[in-house]
Amino acid sequence: MSSLPRKFKIIKAAAVAGMSPRTGGKTCTLAPDSLACSLWFAAQALVGVSGGKNLTEALAAVTDAPPAARAAAQDIAYGVLRRYGWAEFLLVRLLRTPLSHAGIEALLRAALYRLETRPDARHTVVDQAVQAAGELAGSPLKGLVNGVLRNYLRQRDMLLAAAACDEVAKNWHPRWWLQRLQRRWPAQWESIVAADNAPPPMTLRANGRRGTAASYLARLQAAGLTAHLLGKAGGSALRLERPVPVDALPGFFEGEVSVQDLGAQRAAELLAPTAGMRVLDACAAPGGKTSHLLERADLDLLALDADSTRAARITDNLRRLQLSAEVCVGDAAHPADWWDGRAFDAILADVPCSASGVVRRHPDIKALRRESDVRRFAREQATILDALWPLLRPAGRLLYATCSLFEEENKGQVDAFLYRHADARQLAEEYWLPCPENDGFYYALLEKQHAPENQGVQEGARETG
Numbered sequence: 001m002s003s004l005p006r007k008f009k010i011i012k013a014a015a016v017a018g019m020s021p022r023t024g025g026k027t028c029t030l031a032p033d034s035l036a037c038s039l040w041f042a043a044q045a046l047v048g049v050s051g052g053k054n055l056t057e058a059l060a061a062v063t064d065a066p067p068a069a070r071a072a073a074q075d076i077a078y079g080v081l082r083r084y085g086w087a088e089f090l091l092v093r094l095l096r097t098p099l100s101h102a103g104i105e106a107l108l109r110a111a112l113y114r115l116e117t118r119p120d121a122r123h124t125v126v127d128q129a130v131q132a133a134g135e136l137a138g139s140p141l142k143g144l145v146n147g148v149l150r151n152y153l154r155q156r157d158m159l160l161a162a163a164a165c166d167e168v169a170k171n172w173h174p175r176w177w178l179q180r181l182q183r184r185w186p187a188q189w190e191s192i193v194a195a196d197n198a199p200p201p202m203t204l205r206a207n208g209r210r211g212t213a214a215s216y217l218a219r220l221q222a223a224g225l226t227a228h229l230l231g232k233a234g235g236s237a238l239r240l241e242r243p244v245p246v247d248a249l250p251g252f253f254e255g256e257v258s259v260q261d262l263g264a265q266r267a268a269e270l271l272a273p274t275a276g277m278r279v280l281d282a283c284a285a286p287g288g289k290t291s292h293l294l295e296r297a298d299l300d301l302l303a304l305d306a307d308s309t310r311a312a313r314i315t316d317n318l319r320r321l322q323l324s325a326e327v328c329v330g331d332a333a334h335p336a337d338w339w340d341g342r343a344f345d346a347i348l349a350d351v352p353c354s355a356s357g358v359v360r361r362h363p364d365i366k367a368l369r370r371e372s373d374v375r376r377f378a379r380e381q382a383t384i385l386d387a388l389w390p391l392l393r394p395a396g397r398l399l400y401a402t403c404s405l406f407e408e409e410n411k412g413q414v415d416a417f418l419y420r421h422a423d424a425r426q427l428a429e430e431y432w433l434p435c436p437e438n439d440g441f442y443y444a445l446l447e448k449q450h451a452p453e454n455q456g457v458q459e460g461a462r463e464t465g
């Protein structure tokens with residue numbers, strides 16, 4: 001066995017594990033439990049994100065990765081994307097000419113990340129990255145990867161000092177994004193950036209129908225998990241000291257608890273519908289806020305989402321939590337396709353947005369989002385709001401929610417809405433900025449007045465239109 005060529009042994013290792021690790025149709029013959037294999041998978045996922053896929057889709061393309069390699073590759077890919085602009089800054093200095101091989105470029109970013117996060121194993125990282133390069137692109141590029149990484153280690157202090165002076169490489173966000181944060185949040189942008197760049201906490205919501213956050217905390221402690229209560233006294237939130245897979249949470253499959261950020265838990269508290277009310281959750285998938293609303297009161301609730309795959313997750317969540325609602329696939333901007341004409345007492349409009357407040361959970365957004373997307377989302381949000389407003393009964397309440405930090409999607413959106421709709425009154429507004437305890441959210445609670453629509457605006461629109 002020991003006299004066999006190395007390649008053969010590696011193929012054999014994959015076969016013994018009963019797997020043929022592959023991604024996007026490419027098969028990896030590296031040992032499934034090696035760092036080289038994880039770097040190879042991470043590089044493939046990063047190439048997918050560079051090509052416009054979100055990270056979940058890109059990782060899903062890593063179809064047959066053995067569980068250990070998949071988990072490690074996921075960890076590396078998340079870390080690389082979180083450090084937006086950092087490895088790119090270094091590579092511009094370490095490469096004489098830009099690389100034309102996307103897989104090798106992604107591999108180098110993954111290896112640089114790993115060199116920084118595993119300083120005790122730097123030589124192993126270089127060696128394993130070179131092996132992964134051979135698998136990705138054949139022998140010729142192994143030397144290049146080896147050279148670039150060794151040069152990095154030689155010049156590391158100087159390169160890191162330079163990166164610390166570059167706005168993007170230092171803050172790990174696109175320049176346009178940083179400028180927006182600096183303009184809107186001059187006193188807070190640095191703490192927002194710090195929160196965005198840290199791994200997210202795992203926050204839970206105790207199902208109020210089964211017990212309190214305090215009683216679930218006791219369940220966690222009995223299971224050997226450390227957590228503490230979060231938010232206001234009597235609330236439903238708890239934070240785990242260390243994230244765990246959901247199947248380690250006591251009673252998860254029996255519906256005792258859900259995973260939901262503290263800021264997201266504010267939606268149900270603000271809308272606060274009472275028993276018997278007819279409620280629309282207009283952008284509901286995967287059903288985090290839908291289920292929280294239903295845990296608080298028996299409601300006649302319609303959960304709508306435009307995406308049928310995501311809408312199926314609402315049903316799954318409701319089943320697990322033993323709650324019920326009508327789930328419907330439809331476009332909130334076109335109620336004629338799904339509305340039965342019965343007015344709603346309360347509407348939650350948790351609209352599609354830039355998701356700039358939850359980037360620590362979805363670091364691929366940093367690479368995927370363009371500044372022009374913010375305006376596109378704002379237009380979509382305005383269309384949805386205008387379409388939903390007539391569905392609300394007089395004195396009914398609509399909660400507008402985003403997980404964005406950008407003003408066009410938040411106060412700017414709501415101010416314009418109030419201008420267009422004279423029968424709308426704002427009751428409350430809350431900004432949740434990202435911090436160690438919660439993600440970033442914006443909420444505006446609107447109430448429908450009995451007064452007629454703003455005739456002046458409508459007539460003016462008719463005259464010019």
Ligand SMILES: C[S@@+](CC[C@H](N)C(=O)[O-])C[C@H]1O[C@@H](n2cnc3c(N)ncnc32)[C@H](O)[C@@H]1O
Nearest residue numbers: 283284285286287288289305306307331332350
């Ligand atoms: C921020 S997420 C909602 C999260 C959800 N409320 C929760 O708490 O679990 C926005 C959702 O809006 C859906 N969506 C996007 N455009 C929509 C539209 N025009 N009509 C209805 N749903 C839409 C997306 O599919 C996505 O599931």
